[in-house]
Amino acid sequence: MYKQYLSQTLHLLKENKLLSIISIVGTALAISMIMVIVIVYEVKTANYEPETHRDRMLTIKWAGIVDKKHPDWNSNSMLSLKVIKECFYPLKSAEAVTGLLPYQQKLANIPGGTTDLKCDVSFTDAAFWKVFEFSFLKGKPFVQEEFKSGIKKTVITESLARHLYGNIDVIGKPIRFSYVDYIISGVVKDVSTLAEAAYAQAWVPYTVIKRPFYEDWSEGLLGAFRCYILARNSSDFDKIRNEVNRNVSALNAGQKNQNLILRGQPDTQFVQMTRKWANEDAKVKETVIKYTIILVILLLVPAINLSGMTLSRMRKRMAEIGVRKAFGANKKELLGQILYENFVLTILGGIVGLFFSYISVFFMKEWLLSTSMDSFLAGSSSLSIGMLFKPSVFLYALLFCLLLNMLSAGIPAWKTSRTNIVNALNDR
Amino acid sequence: MIDKMIKHILKQIWVQRITNAWLWMELFLVSIFLWFILDYLYVAVSTYITPTGFDIEHTYRVGLDQMPLESEDYIPADKKKTTIGEDYLTIVNRIRNYPGVEAVSISSYAYPYSGANSFNNYQLDTTQVNLQLRHITSDFFRVFRITTPDGKIEPLVSAFKQKNSVVISKDADQKLMGDGHSALGKTLTQPDVDSISKKVTGICSYIRYSEFAKGYPCAFFGYEESDMAKVNSSDFFFGLDLCIRVSPEVDHNFSSNFRKDMTRQLKVGNFFLLDIKSFADIRDSYFKMTGDFNELKTRLAVVAFLLINIFLGIIGTFWFRTAYRRGEMGLRIALGSTRTSLRGLLIAEGLVLLTIAIIPATVVSFNIGRADLVDVDRMDFTFMRFLIGIVVTYLLMIGMIVLGIWYPARQAMSIQPAEVLHEQ
Numbered sequence: 001m002y003k004q005y006l007s008q009t010l011h012l013l014k015e016n017k018l019l020s021i022i023s024i025v026g027t028a029l030a031i032s033m034i035m036v037i038v039i040v041y042e043v044k045t046a047n048y049e050p051e052t053h054r055d056r057m058l059t060i061k062w063a064g065i066v067d068k069k070h071p072d073w074n075s076n077s078m079l080s081l082k083v084i085k086e087c088f089y090p091l092k093s094a095e096a097v098t099g100l101l102p103y104q105q106k107l108a109n110i111p112g113g114t115t116d117l118k119c120d121v122s123f124t125d126a127a128f129w130k131v132f133e134f135s136f137l138k139g140k141p142f143v144q145e146e147f148k149s150g151i152k153k154t155v156i157t158e159s160l161a162r163h164l165y166g167n168i169d170v171i172g173k174p175i176r177f178s179y180v181d182y183i184i185s186g187v188v189k190d191v192s193t194l195a196e197a198a199y200a201q202a203w204v205p206y207t208v209i210k211r212p213f214y215e216d217w218s219e220g221l222l223g224a225f226r227c228y229i230l231a232r233n234s235s236d237f238d239k240i241r242n243e244v245n246r247n248v249s250a251l252n253a254g255q256k257n258q259n260l261i262l263r264g265q266p267d268t269q270f271v272q273m274t275r276k277w278a279n280e281d282a283k284v285k286e287t288v289i290k291y292t293i294i295l296v297i298l299l300l301v302p303a304i305n306l307s308g309m310t311l312s313r314m315r316k317r318m319a320e321i322g323v324r325k326a327f328g329a330n331k332k333e334l335l336g337q338i339l340y341e342n343f344v345l346t347i348l349g350g351i352v353g354l355f356f357s358y359i360s361v362f363f364m365k366e367w368l369l370s371t372s373m374d375s376f377l378a379g380s381s382s383l384s385i386g387m388l389f390k391p392s393v394f395l396y397a398l399l400f401c402l403l404l405n406m407l408s409a410g411i412p413a414w415k416t417s418r419t420n421i422v423n424a425l426n427d428r
Numbered sequence: 429m430i431d432k433m434i435k436h437i438l439k440q441i442w443v444q445r446i447t448n449a450w451l452w453m454e455l456f457l458v459s460i461f462l463w464f465i466l467d468y469l470y471v472a473v474s475t476y477i478t479p480t481g482f483d484i485e486h487t488y489r490v491g492l493d494q495m496p497l498e499s500e501d502y503i504p505a506d507k508k509k510t511t512i513g514e515d516y517l518t519i520v521n522r523i524r525n526y527p528g529v530e531a532v533s534i535s536s537y538a539y540p541y542s543g544a545n546s547f548n549n550y551q552l553d554t555t556q557v558n559l560q561l562r563h564i565t566s567d568f569f570r571v572f573r574i575t576t577p578d579g580k581i582e583p584l585v586s587a588f589k590q591k592n593s594v595v596i597s598k599d600a601d602q603k604l605m606g607d608g609h610s611a612l613g614k615t616l617t618q619p620d621v622d623s624i625s626k627k628v629t630g631i632c633s634y635i636r637y638s639e640f641a642k643g644y645p646c647a648f649f650g651y652e653e654s655d656m657a658k659v660n661s662s663d664f665f666f667g668l669d670l671c672i673r674v675s676p677e678v679d680h681n682f683s684s685n686f687r688k689d690m691t692r693q694l695k696v697g698n699f700f701l702l703d704i705k706s707f708a709d710i711r712d713s714y715f716k717m718t719g720d721f722n723e724l725k726t727r728l729a730v731v732a733f734l735l736i737n738i739f740l741g742i743i744g745t746f747w748f749r750t751a752y753r754r755g756e757m758g759l760r761i762a763l764g765s766t767r768t769s770l771r772g773l774l775i776a777e778g779l780v781l782l783t784i785a786i787i788p789a790t791v792v793s794f795n796i797g798r799a800d801l802v803d804v805d806r807m808d809f810t811f812m813r814f815l816i817g818i819v820v821t822y823l824l825m826i827g828m829i830v831l832g833i834w835y836p837a838r839q840a841m842s843i844q845p846a847e848v849l850h851e852q
Contacts, residue, residue, distance in 0.1 A: 019744060026740045105702060107702065178499070179496075179502075180496060209496065300457065301733075305741040308741060311446065311450065312748040366716075
């Protein structure tokens with residue numbers, strides 16, 4: 001039955017080329033724009049190397065302090081090491097907690113060498129390698145004991161190794177970051193700047209730093225650190241938040257003049273995406289409303305368009321519908337046929353649209369995927385196959401095609417299937 | 429004649445009311461969406477083209493870093509004969525003597541597109557105003573060509589060099605004194621803090637943070653290079669920025685030349701040269717961070733989407749219509765209508781339909797604007813602004829309708845009257 005519908009639909013497509021093209025282009029345009037949004041969302045929130053646990057990770061990007069006596073005096077920045085040690089490392093409900101002084105710009109060279117290379121170095125701890133999963137091409141990360149001893153060991157990316165040494169057989173060789181010498185202990189694949197938390201070009205233990213910046217101010221509450229918490233399961237998020245809040249309250253009770261505020265953090269991956277500046281709350285509601293409006297426009301306008309056209313097309317085929325009815329086709333069958341016919345068009349448009357959305361994301365990634373930081377970083381916002389081609393993307397594409405189909409053919413199909421036989425036969 | 433034609437067209441539209449209802453609905457909704465986005469673009473573009481108050485052509489930021497304690501090259505304070513401030517000033521002077529450098533300024537929270545700001549309340553007599561604070565040395569005016577309202581740089585530099593002076597922007601002056609008065613020569617104080625009082629010695633033109641930001645009243649406070657020599661805190665110098673203006677003749681590959689020539693020279697005390705960036709690049713990075721241009725592009729993409737949909741909808745509907753009305757068209761030609769007038773009739777039909785749709789859309793749009801659902805932060809919602817938006821919306825839609833009817837109309841015009849009448 002459906003095979004027959006299919007060949008019939010394809011025949012109709014050929015018969016009316018202009019209208020078929022219009023329907024397909026209209027659908028493709030809507031689907032491609034919707035899918036660009038979906039793909040961008042996936043790239044920003046889905047799990048991929050090295051941020052393989054985004055779905056059970058919590059983020060503390062910013063921190064603020066409020067004066068105890070003047071609640072409107074506030075200052076906003078990032079976490080201090082003291083706060084990480086007192087409020088986050090002791091978390092019992094978490095699987096792992098990492099503190100990170102993200103991407104500091106350093107000059108990299110081989111000691112004694114003449115060429116300087118600007119590169120982004122993150123200062124971190126041993127748990128970092130547990131929260132994020134890197135593929136090591138050579139060597140291994142620094143471990144807890146090494147971290148504690150403040151060893152000057154570093155893990156670098158493949159391209160940094162190649163830039164300086166010409167190859168990646170560099171384990172045990174020296175490297176200098178802004179006048180401090182390190183020994184290379186591991187080489188990992190390059191990390192895209194889109195992996196905002198894990199990205200850097202080199203990672204060293206933060207215990208190397210003898211005097212962290214800015215931490216003398218604000219009673220030791222603000223600094224330049226970020227914190228990432230790995231939960232055993234996303235269902236533990238509330239437990240972790242409660243524990244964080246308890247720890248922060250305990251910390252604040254001991255503070256003289258200033259209280260630490262986290263503005264609702266720790267955040268899930270999606271929430272942290274909507275949190276842009278240090279002195280603002282996350283804009284979850286605004287973001288959801290904005291994208292809902294955009295999606296509604298992207299679906300509604302072409303749906304009205306296509307509905308009008310489907311109606312016209314059905315009117316042209318009234319006689320045929322009448323005959324089908326006269327020979328015993330019931331409403332349900334007709335409804336199904338019209339929806340099915342239209343769905344073939346929608347799917348064709350959907351395939352074209354999805355193809356274009358991939359092309360757009362790939363060639364306009366600077367625009368579509370830009371994160372707030374990546375223009376300051378030396379690495380590139382490269383995309384990998386694993387980030388883009390996910391089953392969920394195709395599922396969403398199919399879902400939006402179905403939705404668009406229902407919206408654009410629902411009313412015409414309903415109206416047509418209810419037409420009186422006599423009227424239909426008379427083409428009225 | 430014309431009202432007769434419109435009456436006729438209205439009748440035509442009524443006859444085709446079912447398909448027209450869909451088209452009408454689309455035109456109505458798209459008019460509102462389109463106006464909403466065009467209004468945003470209008471505000472963004474007019475904000476963008478207003479002068480920013482500074483000039484970043486041929487300017488650079490020199491990024492210095494300080495040796496960390498863990499470095500073997502770190503020189504502890506007890507092994508040094510100079511203060512950190514003296515080292516810093518040595519660097520400033522070496523940059524000043526570099527060929528082609530016209531001005532070197534030291535500042536904090538001040539340079540354009542910096543992303544870091546400082547604000548505080550200031551008071552003159554009884555009026556209190558929140559000001560953006562920029563701490564600078566007088567050369568800052570020369571580096572960024574900040575001028576008095578009548579376009580001169582040097583009066584600001586000399587005014588700023590007076591002891592205990594402050595230069596404020598024109599909008600700060602207006603806010604403090606009201607129109608027609610000037611704060612020049614008066615004393616600015618900080619509420620609750622008695623020790624800070626500064627004499628207003630100069631007034632500069634409006635200064636904005638970036639092309640997309642609205643103006644914010646601002647005050648320039650002074651750093652004195654000679655005072656800096658005594659400072660021996662490394663943190664203080666982390667918070668300072670070195671900005672330079674170079675002459676146009678040397679501004680080719682300046683960054684790489686500078687790095688090559690100066691890396692060794694600028695390693696003074698524990699300071700070293702980290703990087704040098706042109707302000708064109710800093711501006712780029714800043715806008716990527718704020719996403720201003722990306723937002724603009726996104727909205728333009730939606731405009732294109734809406735217009736293409738109108739085009740597709742019109743071409744599809746009128747294709748059917750001309751096919752459906754072949755008989756009528758043939759008859760018209762047979763009765764002496766020219767092909768051009770036939771096309772005119774079809775286009776007029778589209779435009780009348782658009783007009784019927786855009787009138788209620790205008791009412792809805794105006795109320796959206798009145799309800800402050802548009803950007804009223806950067807520009808007031810005036811009748812003029814609304815009019816410009818709605819007229820452009822109307823014109824764009826007309827363009828799409830004419831384009832969309834063109835092809836079906838051509839098809840209709842190729843009708844051989846005899847053929848059609850025969851079919852009838």
